[in-house]
Amino acid sequence: MPYEDNAKLARNIYDAFNKGDFERCLSLATEDVEIVLVPFGQVFRGREGFRTFMQGFKTAFPDLTINPTNQVSAEGAVVNEFRAKGTHTGSLFGPAGEIPATGNKIDYAVIEVWGIRDSRLASIRNYFDSATLMQQLGLVPFPERVSGGATAFTASPAENKVMVRRLFEEGINRGSTAVIQELIGPSYVNHDFPTPVPGPEGFKQMLGMFRSGFPDLRVDLHDVLAEGDKAASRGTWHGTHQGEFMGIPATGKRIAVTYTDIWRFENGKLVENWVQMDLMGLMQQLGVAPAPGPASK
Amino acid sequence: MNTEETKLVARRIPYEVFNQGKLSLADELVSRDFVNHSPMPGMADRGPESVKQLTTAIRSAFPDLQYTLEAEIAEGDKVVHRATARGTNTGSFMGIPATGKPATWTETHIVRFSGAQIVEHWGEVDLLGIMQQLGLAPAPGQ
Numbered sequence: 001m002p003y004e005d006n007a008k009l010a011r012n013i014y015d016a017f018n019k020g021d022f023e024r025c026l027s028l029a030t031e032d033v034e035i036v037l038v039p040f041g042q043v044f045r046g047r048e049g050f051r052t053f054m055q056g057f058k059t060a061f062p063d064l065t066i067n068p069t070n071q072v073s074a075e076g077a078v079v080n081e082f083r084a085k086g087t088h089t090g091s092l093f094g095p096a097g098e099i100p101a102t103g104n105k106i107d108y109a110v111i112e113v114w115g116i117r118d119s120r121l122a123s124i125r126n127y128f129d130s131a132t133l134m135q136q137l138g139l140v141p142f143p144e145r146v147s148g149g150a151t152a153f154t155a156s157p158a159e160n161k162v163m164v165r166r167l168f169e170e171g172i173n174r175g176s177t178a179v180i181q182e183l184i185g186p187s188y189v190n191h192d193f194p195t196p197v198p199g200p201e202g203f204k205q206m207l208g209m210f211r212s213g214f215p216d217l218r219v220d221l222h223d224v225l226a227e228g229d230k231a232a233s234r235g236t237w238h239g240t241h242q243g244e245f246m247g248i249p250a251t252g253k254r255i256a257v258t259y260t261d262i263w264r265f266e267n268g269k270l271v272e273n274w275v276q277m278d279l280m281g282l283m284q285q286l287g288v289a290p291a292p293g294p295a296s297k
Numbered sequence: 298m299n300t301e302e303t304k305l306v307a308r309r310i311p312y313e314v315f316n317q318g319k320l321s322l323a324d325e326l327v328s329r330d331f332v333n334h335s336p337m338p339g340m341a342d343r344g345p346e347s348v349k350q351l352t353t354a355i356r357s358a359f360p361d362l363q364y365t366l367e368a369e370i371a372e373g374d375k376v377v378h379r380a381t382a383r384g385t386n387t388g389s390f391m392g393i394p395a396t397g398k399p400a401t402w403t404e405t406h407i408v409r410f411s412g413a414q415i416v417e418h419w420g421e422v423d424l425l426g427i428m429q430q431l432g433l434a435p436a437p438g439q
Contacts, residue, residue, distance in 0.1 A: 157372065193402070223407065223419075224373040227300065232370050232377040234407055234419055258335070260405040260421045262368050262379050274368070274379055276405035276421035280434075283425060289434060 003073035006116045008249060009079050013121060014066045022054055028123040036123075039130035040095045056093060060087030061106060080112045084128065100169055103159050103224070108132045126215060126230045138162035157226035163270060164224050164231050166264055172207065173218045180204055185269030192275045212254070213245025234260045237277070241286060248288055257284045300371035303410050307376040310415070311364035313349065323348040335420045338391065341365040342404055346364075351377060358391075359384025359400070367403075378406045386431055400430040 009028060016262035017022035021213045026047045035044040044053040057064055064086035072079045085107045092099040108129045115123035134140045155163070163183050171179040184200040196201030211217050217239040224233045235256045244252050257278050264272035282287035298306070309326055312317045323345040333342040338356065341347035357363055362384035370377040385399045406420035428434035 137374065223375075225375055225377055225407070226372055227370045227372050230370050232405075233409065258421065260377075260407060260419065262370065262377065262405065274403075274405070276403060276423065278380070278421055278424075279426075280424040280428065283434070289425070289428075 003078075005119065006073045006076075006078040006114070007016065007080075009116065009119065009121065010071065010080050010114055011068065014068065014082075016068075017054055018065045020058065022051055025054060026050060030117055033121055033178045034123045036125045038125060038127050042095065043125045055255075057084075059090040060088060060092035060099075060101075062089055063087050066110075077112045077115060077271040080114065082110055082112075084108055084110050090138075099139065100165055102137050102158065102162050102165065104137055104161075106133055106136045108136065152228060155265060157228070157231070159268070160226045160229075160263070160265050163265070163268075164226075164233050165221065167270065168219050168221050168233070168235070175203060180207075181268055185271040187271050188273065189264070189271075190273045190275060193276075210239075210245070212243045212249075213241060213250075214236075214239025215242050216240050227274050229265050231263045231265070232260065233263070234258075235286060245286075248286055253288055255282060255285060257282045257285070259281075298411060298413055300373075300376075302413075303325075303374070303376050304369055304371045306410070306413065307368065307371075307378065307408055307415070310348075311366060311378065311380055313353070315352055316363055318352065320349045320352060326415055328416045330411075331416055331418070332413075333418045335418065337422065337424075340431060355390075357388040358395075359386055360388060361385050364404075374410045376387045376408050376410070378404075378408075380404045380406070390427075390431070396431045396433070398431050400427050402430070408439070414429075 004123040013025050013028050016028075029047060029050055032046060033050050035050060036042075037053070039042070044050060059253055061084070064084060066082050068080040068082045070081040088102045088104050088106055090101055103190060109132070110126065110128040113125045114121060131140070133223060136158070139162060153245065167183050170176045171183065180203055181200045184203045186199045188199050188203055189195070190206060193206055195206045197205070217237065219235050221233060221235040221236050224231060226232075235258070237255070237259060239255055241253045241255060244250060258281070259275060261273060261275040263270050304408065306326055314322050314326070327345040327348050329344055331344050331347070333347055336342035336347070337351060341350050342343050362382060364380045366378055366380050368377070368379040381401065381403055383399070383401045386396045388395050402423040403426070404420060404422045406418065408415045409417040425434060429436045
């Protein structure tokens with residue numbers, strides 16, 4: 001088999017992947033195909049493993065397309081070089097766990113070493129520029145900031161958005177006080193729901209006040225936007241009114257309250273917060289304010 | 298439009314349409330396909346007409362109404378505003394007769410642009426704060 005056929009096989013599989021045609025990709029792989037994602041230390045075995053590998057990337061980056069810019073063929077092998085480009089609109093599962101969608105654009109370099117057997121894909125060793133991917137997802141600071149040590153820095157809007165998402169999804173919904181401690185700066189103040197003390201301790205006490213009224217409290221984030229040193233988020237709070245809240249005894253009612261808030265960042269931490277919540281809607285749902293409508297008393 | 302342009306257009310809603318009562322400006326700034334995802338109770342939620350209806354309603358309740366922008370965030374096709382509103386309730390508000398009382402409240406809005414026009418809106422208005430200041434809802438602790 002001429003070596004060029006190995007390069008062509010790779011292009012056919014990338015093409016099918018781009019179209020989301022996993023069945024065609026699987027039909028061009030051996031039963032015992034093995035994929036090693038070197039930077040993540042993950043191994044995917046067999047055709048089902050290959051499917052999981054492809055599905056993982058398509059879920060995290062649905063618009064991901066792969067077009068090799070360089071291919072080197074040899075006997076039983078082909079090396080493919082390309083840039084992975086897409087948008088992070090779904091969860092990515094890395095070695096440290098789930099990375100929720102950030103909405104960020106990604107564009108990083110990849111080299112895949114393919115083994116070919118019986119005109120089929122038998123193995124892939126994937127080496128990708130994981131440091132650049134993590135920077136583009138806002139999960140690690142860019143190198144120019146690391147060299148500055150403890151000096152003040154301004155995180156990028158993309159990084160700020162990740163902080164806001166992590167605070168809601170990990171700090172509040174999953175109840176990680178470690179994440180609250182990590183993200184909330186020592187001078188944190190909330191201008192609309194004043195906390196008894198500043199900093200992460202104040203944030204935890206305020207959250208505790210809401211949780212004592214609504215123990216199953218969770219927030220659905222609908223949108224996160226950022227510019228300069230600020231970010232805004234919009235979402236809906238859900239919970240069951242099982243304890244006293246703002247002087248109102250438990251009603252057992254399920255509530256859904258919309259909010260929009262603004263955050264300001266300093267040195268990579270959340271330091272100021274303005275929260276606008278539909279408190280009128282909350283009071284109405286708890287039955288302590290009249291329902292909306294003209295002239296209702 | 299880039300975010301500097303969307304910010305300039307978005308500012309005209311509080312500063313010109315609401316503060317100055319330039320109703321016809323809504324036809325220029327707001328798309329015919331506009332959808333308001335957070336309408337005030339009982340108010341229209343489609344097209345420039347819904348913006349004019351809201352402006353008329355709030356300006357007749359608070360004729361000296363003035364919005365001040367406190368924060369502005371723009372990314373992609375969206376602009377976020379945090380604003381403080383001040384006014385005196387000398388007209389009927391949401392069917393409630395005038396109280397003559399002054400009120401200061403905050404609002405947070407997100408608008409989305411398509412081309413040069415606003416096509417979507419989400420927002421929160423501190424209605425409870427307004428009602429409390431007008432003496433129409435119990436204040437905290439009462």
